[in-house]
Amino acid sequence: MAFIFQKIIDSILFTLYPNACCVCNKTLYSHKDYLCIPCENSLPYTNHQLESENEVKQVFRGRIQVEFAGAMLMFTKKGVAQKILHEIKYNGRKDMGLYFGKLLGEWLKPVHETQHFDLIIPLPIHKKKQLNRGYNQSELLATEISKILQIPIYHSLVVKHTHTQSQTKKSRINRWKNVESVFLLQNSEKLQDKHILIIDDTITTGATLESIMQEIRVKSPSSKISVATLASSVSF
Ligand SMILES: [Zn+2]
Numbered sequence: 001m002a003f004i005f006q007k008i009i010d011s012i013l014f015t016l017y018p019n020a021c022c023v024c025n026k027t028l029y030s031h032k033d034y035l036c037i038p039c040e041n042s043l044p045y046t047n048h049q050l051e052s053e054n055e056v057k058q059v060f061r062g063r064i065q066v067e068f069a070g071a072m073l074m075f076t077k078k079g080v081a082q083k084i085l086h087e088i089k090y091n092g093r094k095d096m097g098l099y100f101g102k103l104l105g106e107w108l109k110p111v112h113e114t115q116h117f118d119l120i121i122p123l124p125i126h127k128k129k130q131l132n133r134g135y136n137q138s139e140l141l142a143t144e145i146s147k148i149l150q151i152p153i154y155h156s157l158v159v160k161h162t163h164t165q166s167q168t169k170k171s172r173i174n175r176w177k178n179v180e181s182v183f184l185l186q187n188s189e190k191l192q193d194k195h196i197l198i199i200d201d202t203i204t205t206g207a208t209l210e211s212i213m214q215e216i217r218v219k220s221p222s223s224k225i226s227v228a229t230l231a232s233s234v235s236f
Pocket of ligand 1: 040
């Protein structure tokens with residue numbers, strides 16, 4: 001009886017508040033929320049924003065000069081960050097991209113206070129992929145970060161000009177070959193002497209991010225470059 005009563009209450013609540021937690025699927029009691037309180041409290045935050053030598057920064061050591069590099073969440077298989085990324089990238093949850101962009105913007109505030117970024121470049125995805133998905137998830141994140149840090153986004157300065165195959169099934173070495181010079185920087189004079197913050201949804205080997213950074217480094221040597229991602233699955 002209690003079970004049926006609970007079911008009725010749940011269905012009434014669902015009619016009133018049709019949102020569910022994006023991680024555990026429990027009903028949320030506000031249209032504005034995306035996570036229930038237990039899931040919000042279990043977000044696997046890193047401390048990269050406070051550690052100058054974190055594991056994401058180490059990925060680029062000896063490869064390319066970066067001022068700041070860090071990820072907000074730690075990615076684990078079947079963990080909270082994986083679920084969030086999946087919803088944003090493959091389940092059409094544009095709203096979640098904006099929501100987590102806000103969290104990433106707040107998380108980046110102390111970094112911005114010391115680094116003084118001038119502009120944001122969201123990592124471009126291939127046009128075909130963007131057409132299929134309807135958006136670029138890095139641009140969604142960047143939109144909210146731009147509002148919070150009050151710095152502009154430079155759209156379309158960098159374009160991805162070859163359609164790389166899916167990265168997931170490739171070995172580390174093949175991934176490197178696969179992403180070689182796929183980005184093309186246009187109007188590089190706009191970046192001279194600027195501190196650029198590159199935004200991506202996740203970092204694994206850092207190969208894609210390094211590719212875009214190399215392109216900026218060659219065409220605009222006076223720029224400083226930093227990187228922030230929503231999640232990190234960097235492993236050693
Ligand atoms: Zn939840």
